[in-house]
Each structure stands twice: as structure tokens, then as C-alpha cells.
Amino acid sequence: MPKYETKDIRNVALVGHNSSGKTTLVEAMLHRAKATARLGSVEDGTAVTDFEPEEKERKNSIDLAVASASVQGREINLLDAPGYSDFAGEAVCALNAAETALLCVNAADGIRVNTGKMWDLAARLGVARIIAVNKMDLDNVKYAELVAAIRESFGRHCVPVLLPQGSGDAFKGVVNLVANPDGAPEDLKDLANEAREKLMECDDALLEKYLNGEAVSADELAKALPKALAQGKVVPILCCSAKKDAGVAELMDFLARYAPSPLDAPPRKGADPEKNAEVSRAPGGALSGQVFKSIADPFVQRLAYIRVYSGTLAADQPIFNQRIGKGSRIGGLSKPFGKELRACAAAVAGDIVCVTKVDELNTCDTVCDPQHLVKFPPFEFPTSMVSLAVEPKTKQDLARMSDSMHKMADSDPTFRFSRDPGTGELVITGRSKLHVDIILARLKRKFEVQVTTKAPKLALKETVVASAEGHHKHKKQSGGHGQYGEVYLRLKPTARGEGFKFTDSITQGRIPQQFVPPIEKGIRKTIEKGVVAGYPVVDVEVEVYDGSYHEVDSGPASFELAGSKAFKDAFAKAKPVLLEPIVNIEITVPSRFMGDITGDLNSRRGRIQGMDSQGNLQVVRAQIPMMEIMDYETQLRSVTGGEGSYSIDPSHYDVLPHKIAESVIAKAQKPVEEEE
Helix, strand or coil: CCCCCHHHEEEEEEEECCCCCHHHHHHHHHHHCCCCCCCCCCCCCCCCCCCCHHHHHHCCCCCCEEEEEEECCEEEEEEECCCCHHHHHHHHHHHHCCCEEEEEEECCCECCHHHHHHHHHHHHHCCEEEEEEECCCCCCCCHHHHHHHHHHHHCCCEEECEEEECCHHHCCEEEECCCCCCCCCHHHHHHHHHHHHHHHCCCHHHHHHHHCCCCCCHHHHHHHHHHHHHCCCCEEEEECECCCCECHHHHHHHHHHHCCCCCCCCCEEEEECCCCEEEEECCCCCCEEEEEEEEEECCCEEEEEEEEEECCEECCCCEEECCCCEEECCCEEEEEECCEEEECCEECCCCEEEEECCCCCCCCCEEECCCCCCECCCCCCCCCCEEEEEEECCHHHHHHHHHHHHHHHHHCCCCEEEECCCCCCEEEEECCHHHHHHHHHHHHHHHCCCEEEECCCCCCEEEECCCEEEEEEEEECCCCCCEEEEEEEEEEECCCCCCEEEEECCCCCCCCHHHHHHHHHHHHHHHHHCCCCCCCECCEEEEEEEEECCCCCECHHHHHHHHHHHHHHHHHHCCEEEEEEEEEEEEEEEHHHHHHHHHHHHHCCCEEEEEEEECCEEEEEEEEEHHHHCCHHHHHHHHHCCCCEEEEEEEEEEECCHHHHHHHHHHHHHHHHHHC
16 A cells, blocks of 8 residues: 555646646656656756657647655645647546646736636636746736736635745745745735735634634644635635746645645545436545546557546456446556656555556546446546548558547547548547647557548538429330339428438329339439539438339339439429538637637628627637638637637538539539549
8 A cells, every 4th residue: 555545645737828837847846845856847858747759849738647746745646737728638637637726827927818717627627726826037027916817817715825025036935824924025915914814714713713813823724724725715826936946845835735635525426327326436435436548559558547536446456447347457557757657556545546458448437346336427528629631641551540540539538530421531620730730640650650631521511492393214225125214203492400301102103112212212322422512412302203114124223313313303493502511609819809800700701699708808609601610720829829719519501602602513513524
């Protein structure tokens, strides 16, 4: 068993906007705790939690990474999540495995878009929040003004606990108001007095004592803070400079003393799959845990990071995978330290460990004791919106591609791939162009799979807006057994979304019954291939009402062909149109970009449905043709300098404007003419 107990564990997820110094802060904390012999850095590629080649090359975090340090007898598991919204799925995984979100803020930049998103996500997940203002050594930092902005955006329960001594190059350290309430710098005395009073509100008994004029000791406050943090009653604001190693020791001390342990958090809720009832798992009891991250690697096979919620997990203990309904023996148990895996004999409730060589373990899977079944809910990931059509470069790539993509998708739930039924293309989808680029780079590096990419075809559809009749007589006689089939039919549009309806109204045996299915078959084949531009036909009703046949020459093939051409004849007369997919889009941007965003939406045929304010951010909701936002991720990043984000979900299909449809049809018919 490990040397520490559940009460000694602190699981802390570092989240926030990019460039807030999360990885540098982790590096400083590990070095300060003597968990590392030398101080690594992001710039020279030696940071413990930025170890993937793509991270070293780009000098930015891409993956969630975990490392731990021992501070004052506490085992602090640090989960370093990327700050770019492109990789927001990694932050989702981190926050689902932690009791505390350390929300990092760049002292010079202040609150940015992803700061707010991580704040909201932590709140939804019920995770305790602590704000760490990093990079206090930068020029023009005004701490009191930044604290005021934080409180205006996030609430008055945000309380400065560490106050800076100096700023910019003169920043030399911090004062802890909990341990040293009278040590605040002169220029921050008013802020300190208000903060001290707000801290008293974390506990009713302390507040009553304080209001009665009685002294409240640091020890009394220390006992009340973890529970108040876990309940969200108070959000401490800390400050430091990771680069100068100033305030880092005090920040770590605060986490060790006051951040909630797994015992302070509410029990993890799940479901009993046999009884179909809600259950919860507190640290005591039978084994339960959840995979919050998995890595597919051809060299180490599957690596699964597990947060243990209850019971203990031993290195030689089989684990039961609730999703697949069977147990597996793990290849090894270890504590992750960046890329390094440090073997351990067992893990207690609340801890974070890695297991190897269990191929069936995917992100979000529940592991448990087979005698005490539980299934924890899967994580809710942000929508991925940027797609590319891919084709393997060689036959060898084709052979490896499907299995490799499955492994990548199992590791990263924000990446998905599928065969588009409308276009037949294999389409991969990620959070952004950068995310997709990283996926493709890893397919090549890890699995030796290379693909060519192009913009995916838009899944348009064809339909009609009027009724018409169609007719075709197929007659081919050149001696011997010939071909003959004649079909009359009516075509009319149906309500959007009703698909295809076929009605047989033939009377008096004008067409024998055995030839009706071939007629329908011919029509359905034409519907799949399209008539005017090669897209599937939807929302039409066909009624076959007359025709003729030949006793000798008629056969299924003749009527299949006659049905197809009669349908095309009617379709051309029934005012055919193309339908385009319309999506709901929700765009979040700083208020100063609103004019640019609404103007751009209007130019893209968007229809604004509403607007909301979220602090200094604006949320615009609109409906817009999918055709108009194929490049929107790049455009939004350009307009807002990376501060904007958006999400989409399918809405409906609508008629494509005539001018655009003419261009699409011309392009579709050109290859046919060239072949002829």
C-alpha cells in the first residue's frame, strides 16, 4: 500500500486560457517539492508534463498529463490540461478526475475566453475552484484591479488570500492572509481587510464568532476552508510567478493545507446496471473507478489513467470493465509522472494510477468489483466541428487505417471518423484545424498511416417542389427474345423529413404484380444516385398507375429500367431543387467583436436568432447554411485573435438558392460530360 491515505490526497487540475503558465507552474511546483532534480522548461522541451513530440515542437500543451509531488505529507496529483480550446476535451477529462480546479490566470492578460469556460465547466461538475494569478513578474500588473475584475466576472465569493509583495520585476513574494492576517502590504490593506471578512463567511460558526468581536485563529479557519471550498462557498485567489519561483511555495502550502481531499467531496454518483437504480460510491467500500484518459500506442499498447473512487486497486488484481461486461488482468500498475511510469503495488481510494496492456479500456469506462456493480456516467465533451475527407495514400495505409483511427478515437473522444452515407467519403472530425493536424501527424508517427486530405463534399440532397407525371417505354427487339416494359407514374413532394414513399395503383393487370418490385427497385436506385447533381433524392412520393408489358419480351430488368427513366422524366418536370443542411450555431466572443461577427454572419446567409451576455462576453445564436461555415473556424480565429469560440448542431434542410444551385449542378454535370 502507498505511504499516504485517502485523507492525504489532493487532486488538482490546472486549467485556464493558453499562455497562463500552467505547465511552467507545474514544473516549478515539482522542483520546489524536490520531485525533480532540475527545473525543466517549456521553451527547451524539458518540461515533465509536455513530453509528446508535437508539444515540444509547438511549445504548447496538447495532452493532459499527470505528475505528483509530496508536500507536508500530502500527495498532490497535478493534472496539467492544455489551455487551447482546440484541446478542451483534455480539460474535461482532468476536471472529472479532480476535486479542485486551479484556474490559472495570466496577470497581465486577465480573464480571457477559456478562463470563463473552465470556470463554468468546473462549476457544472461540482469541482472546488481556486484562482491562481500567475506571471506576477510581468510589467503593468495591477493586482487590486485584476481582483476586482475577477470578482465582477465570477462573483463576490472570490477572495484574495495570497497578496503580492511588489509587482513586475520587483515582485518578490506573497503574504498569506490565512496564516498572517496582519502582514498585508500597506497599499493592499483595504483589500486584505475585506478579504479577511469574506473568509469568515465560509463557516456560520466562524462568522458568528467574528461578528461578536472574538478572535478567529488560523487553525480554526484552516479546518473550515476545505469544506467551504468543496461546497463552492469561497473561491480563494492566489498569486505567484512560476518563472521566478516567487509565491510557488505558498501556493503549494495552500493546496496541501486547504484544498479538499477526496473525503471532502460528495460521493461519486453512478447507476447499478442490474437494478437500474442510482447508487453512489464513497471512498470506503468495494473497488470502483473510472478511466479519465487512455493512450493508444503501438509500443506500450493501451495505457489507461484511472481515478479510483472507492476501495483499493492492487497490481495483481483483476479489474471488471463495466462497458464490455468482463474482467481483465492488468499488465502493470504505476503512478504517472509525465512520461515516466513509476511502479506501485496498490492504489487507495482517491488516487490516480495507470494500468497497462488492457486493450479494452477506453476513456470514460468504469472499472469495479464484479460483485458490486456500478456504472459512472460518461463525460460530456465539447462538440467537434472541423472536418476533412481522407483517403489512404497506399494499400498498406488502407490496411492499417481503420484500426489506427479506432484507437485514436478511443483515446480522444473529441475525434471521430465515419463514412458519409450521402457522399461515400471517409470524413474525420476534430475540434479545430490544429486538432485535426495533430491527429494526422500522430497517425503517421505512431501508426505509420499516411492519408491525403481534402475538404469534404457537402451532403446536399435533391427534391421537387411541384407535382408531375412521368412516362417511359423501354423497347429493344433485335431478333429472338427482346426487352419490353412501359411505366406511367405520378411524382409529388412530401413534407420535409418524410423520405420516400412508393404507391402501387395499377389496376386491371396492366402491369403484372411480379414486375412492380423491379419498378420500385429502379426508382430507389435512381433516388440513391440522384437526378440533377448526383445527390440523394428525399421527400417525394411516387405513384405508379399504368403501363404495359409483352408476354414474351417483358422481364424484371426491363421494368427496372423503365421505372428509373419514368422517374427521371417526372423529376425533371416537377421543379427540382437542391436542399442544403442548415445548422444552429452558437458563437462566444468578447463584446468588442460583436459588430464584426454579426456582419460576417449576415454575409454568410446567417439568420440571427438571439444574443446573451456572459460577463464581458457575448453569445450569438443563429441559423446558418453549413456551406457557409466550412472555413468558419479559421475565420473566427482570424477576426478575434483566437478569443472566439463556436459550436454547431444540425437543424434542418432548406432549399439552396437558385444561383448557387446552378453552380453546383454545373460542376456536377461537367465530369459526366468529360467522360462522354
